[in-house]
């Protein structure tokens with residue numbers, strides 16, 4: 692199988708438990724909860740997405756024929772130092788494309804692998820760090836992992852039920868209202884109040900946006 696990749700870039704992981712860590716980001720094309728086209732946003736299952744995952748035209752993007760080719764591209768973005776290689780696989784929805792062959796190729800290249808997934812498809816435990824971000828209106832089948840990251844607020848999401856799923860870390864991340872600063876500020880305030888009331892949950896900020904990183 693081949694892989695459709697939007698972009699591959701070096702940055703710091705902005706979100707969650709690994710925030711601040713040097714990471715290669717590999718963003719796969721396509722999602723099962725939104726086409727990625729603005730004309731479809733209002734009718735999509737997931738309507739708040741902050742990401743362009745359409746096409747293969749980003750930096751380092753393209754169609755990769757083999758897992759080995761893709762792992763080689765990721766290694767070259769990391770640079771020469773083989774130490775502490777860390778890759779975050781995201782999208783779009785990366786589980787539409789990731790397979791064991793790719794996971795093995797990235798491990799062979801020395802990467803510790805993290806994933807950002809909406810949890811609608813099972814995620815293999817061969818991935819080292821599983822972050823699931825459930826979306827209201829979809830069925831989360833992947834109910835275990837390292838990090839549950841709930842975008843907040845989300846009408847129709849049952850966080851009390853989620854708290855019983857098998858995750859090591861529980862985070863709430865304020866919804867970026869994409870240009871509506873007042874709404875973003877209200878979402879942040881609401882997320883802080885939620886954490887103040889529910890000590891099982893921690894705040895995750897999108898620090899890359901604060902820092903002006905990709």
Ligand SMILES: C[S@@+](CC[C@H](N)C(=O)[O-])C[C@H]1O[C@@H](n2cnc3c(N)ncnc32)[C@H](O)[C@@H]1O
Pocket residue numbers: 722739740741742781782783784785807808809810823824840842864865866867868869897
């Ligand atoms: C773009 S998604 C790609 C991975 C996967 N499809 C998912 O939803 O988890 C990456 C992360 O950004 C979060 N996210 C997307 N739009 C957001 C927004 N407007 N505000 C805050 N977080 C957002 C998602 O919930 C997810 O945790």
Ligand SMILES: Nc1nc2[nH]cc(C(=O)O)c2c(=O)[nH]1
Pocket residue numbers: 702703704705706716742781782807899904905
């Ligand atoms: N720096 C940075 N950190 C991130 N963490 C999760 C992201 C994502 O889009 O999946 C993301 C992203 O797009 N950039």
Ligand code: SF4
Pocket residue numbers: 722723724725737738739740741742744782783784809826
């Ligand atoms: S599931 Fe993830 S990639 Fe898909 S539209 Fe929602 S936030 Fe964006």
Ligand SMILES: [Mg+2]
Pocket residue numbers: 741742
């Ligand atoms: Mg992002």
